[in-house]
Each structure stands twice: as C-alpha cells, then as structure tokens.
Amino acid sequence: MTEPSCGCRSEFEYKVLDRIIKLEQRQDQQETESRSRDNSIAGLQSAIQTEIHTSCKDGWVAFDGSCYVFGDSDLDFVSAELYCRQYGGQLVHVNSAVENAFLKAFLLKHHKQHSWIGIQDTEVEGIWKLFGTNTLAPFTDFRPGDGGDHATEDCVVFQNSATMLWIDVLCESRYRPICEIPGFK
Numbered sequence: 001m002t003e004p005s006c007g008c009r010s011e012f013e014y015k016v017l018d019r020i021i022k023l024e025q026r027q028d029q030q031e032t033e034s035r036s037r038d039n040s041i042a043g044l045q046s047a048i049q050t051e052i053h054t055s056c057k058d059g060w061v062a063f064d065g066s067c068y069v070f071g072d073s074d075l076d077f078v079s080a081e082l083y084c085r086q087y088g089g090q091l092v093h094v095n096s097a098v099e100n101a102f103l104k105a106f107l108l109k110h111h112k113q114h115s116w117i118g119i120q121d122t123e124v125e126g127i128w129k130l131f132g133t134n135t136l137a138p139f140t141d142f143r144p145g146d147g148g149d150h151a152t153e154d155c156v157v158f159q160n161s162a163t164m165l166w167i168d169v170l171c172e173s174r175y176r177p178i179c180e181i182p183g184f185k
C-alpha cells in the first residue's frame with residue numbers, strides 16, 4: 001500500500017488500521033487451526049513417545065508398549081498362532097485405532113501380504129473375540145460387507161490392498177502371521 005500525497009491522510013490511516021486488524025484476525029484463525037492440529041496428533045505423539053521408551057529383542061519392531069514380528073511364511077490360523085507362541089507371543093491383538101494405524105502403515109511399507117489378526121467369531125457369527133479368550137475384540141476395522149454373518153469365515157486378516165482393511169476368511173487359509181508380545185521399558 002503506497003501512502004498517497006493528497007490531503008486524505010486520515011483515510012489512508014484507516015486503511016492501514018483495517019489491514020492490521022485483518023492480519024491479526026488471520027493470525028488468530030491460524031493459531032486456532034494449529035491448536036486443533038496439535039490436539040489431533042497428540043495421541044500419535046504420545047504413542048511415538050512410548051515407542052521410543054519401548055525396548056524389544058533384536059528382530060522385533062517396537063510400538064506403544066508392544067513388540068511385533070511380521071512372519072514371512074504362509075501358515076493357517078492355528079499354525080500362525082503356534083508360530084507366535086514359540087516366541088512367547090500371540091497373533092496380534094489390535095487394541096486401538098492407533099495400534100491399527102501403525103500396523104497398516106508398517107504392512108503397506110514393508111510387508112505387502114494378507115496378515116493374520118488374533119480374533120475369531122467361532123461361537124456367534126459377527127461377534128469377534130480375542131483368540132483363546134472370552135474377551136470381545138476391543139477394536140475392528142472391517143472392509144464394508146465383511147465381519148458379519150459368514151459362517152465359514154471365522155478368522156481375519158489385514159487385506160493386502162491400499163487401505164489394508166480387515167476381511168474375514170477361512171481359518172484354513174494360509175497367510176502371514178503378525179506376532180505381538182509386551183515390550184519392556
């Protein structure tokens with residue numbers, strides 16, 4: 001904005017003031033947006049902090065208090081669970097959206113295969129329980145149309161696709177295990 005040479009100084013000052021007010025408003029808006037962004041990533045940051053403080057044996061991947069192994073041979077569900085138990089672990093229990101997001105991101109980056117999740121709906125169709133327990137699955141992420149009343153499909157994998165959503169499959173199918181054990185701090 002150029003200062004005019006005419007005698008309309010005060011009009012010019014008003015314009016400057018108006019410009020300053022608008023800039024301040026924009027700054028306020030940006031601060032609000034930035035605060036909301038900060039809140040939405042706070043959960044992930046806390047998980048990352050825990051990841052930093054989670055220790056795992058060599059070959060295991062640490063995240064948010066747990067250690068994971070992504071097996072590289074195709075096994076049926078029971079064999080996959082046994083594979084994990086030989087390490088003192090189990091097929092992964094996905095406890096939260098954050099854990100799910102971590103697993104999906106890892107699979108997409110490193111390990112593009114259908115991969116077992118440690119839940120079944122053998123008793124009541126569509127009621128998923130952590131394998132070997134009477135505990136309801138705390139979190140699920142099924143592809144639309146999956147996870148419901150499919151009597152023959154009582155086991156679940158991350159489907160190898162861009163979204164890595166969960167699909168129910170035959171337990172006799174052979175896919176990759178994801179094992180989980182608690183990390184140490």
Ligand SMILES: [Ca+2]
Nearest residue numbers: 093094095180
């Ligand atoms: Ca878990």
Ligand SMILES: [Ca+2]
Nearest residue numbers: 121150153154
């Ligand atoms: Ca089923």
